[in-house]
Amino acid sequence: MTPLPKRANFDGARAPADVRQMADWVVDSGDNRGLPFVIVEKPEAEVFVFDAGGRILGMAPCLVGLQPGDDSVPGIGDRPLAAISPDQRTTPAGRFVASLGHDLGKLDVLWVDYADAISLHRVINTVPAERRLERLASPTPLDNRISYGCINVPRKFFDSIVQPAFTGTSGIVYILPEIKSMRAAFPAYYDVDEHSRLQNVNLPAPAP
Numbered sequence: 001m002t003p004l005p006k007r008a009n010f011d012g013a014r015a016p017a018d019v020r021q022m023a024d025w026v027v028d029s030g031d032n033r034g035l036p037f038v039i040v041e042k043p044e045a046e047v048f049v050f051d052a053g054g055r056i057l058g059m060a061p062c063l064v065g066l067q068p069g070d071d072s073v074p075g076i077g078d079r080p081l082a083a084i085s086p087d088q089r090t091t092p093a094g095r096f097v098a099s100l101g102h103d104l105g106k107l108d109v110l111w112v113d114y115a116d117a118i119s120l121h122r123v124i125n126t127v128p129a130e131r132r133l134e135r136l137a138s139p140t141p142l143d144n145r146i147s148y149g150c151i152n153v154p155r156k157f158f159d160s161i162v163q164p165a166f167t168g169t170s171g172i173v174y175i176l177p178e179i180k181s182m183r184a185a186f187p188a189y190y191d192v193d194e195h196s197r198l199q200n201v202n203l204p205a206p207a208p
Contacts, residue, residue: 006054022174028192040173047062066145066146068178071090072092091150091151097171101119108163118149
């Protein structure tokens with residue numbers, strides 16, 4: 001028999017099936033290259049942070065791009081916010097090497113895709129009419145689409161979970177697709193259970 005697949009440790013935390021499958025693949029394949037990692041699930045508007053070994057450090061609701069979609073508009077990172085139309089406010093899917101940095105020299109953020117100006121940061125509440133704090137606190141993800149593409153998380157979660165996990169190191173952010181297939185967004189992805197089963201089926205017969 002082949003060794004049992006490696007799995008992420010959710011430590012009893014609740015998580016959607018696609019998040020569990022993704023975390024298991026990251027740990028089993030070693031795709032995170034020994035770095036902390038984050039999984040962003042857009043339909044449920046949740047963020048999950050793991051240490052380098054795949055143990056969950058915390059989870060929180062998040063705000064994501066107003067428009068469903070898995071790609072950023074080319075060149076969007078060079079545009080002022082006023083030039084970004086509502087249908088272009090998407091949070092892209094994919095695997096991103098992320099690190100802590102500054103936005104305009106003053107806001108600590110986790111840069112996900114610097115070229116396209118996508119980051120994970122503390123919730124911004126400078127436009128009261130957007131009700132970002134209320135959206136984060138609501139029990140449903142249906143009102144969590146509001147941002148220009150960045151991932152907004154509660155301030156306490158960023159300060160106590162995200163920032164410590166990425167201090168002194170880079171890491172990987174996996175933003176799960178909502179339109180594309182998992183394989184389209186992550187070409188090396190495989191279902192850990194199916195992969196293990198196929199390995200066992202294809203094992204050579206023992207010598208007589």
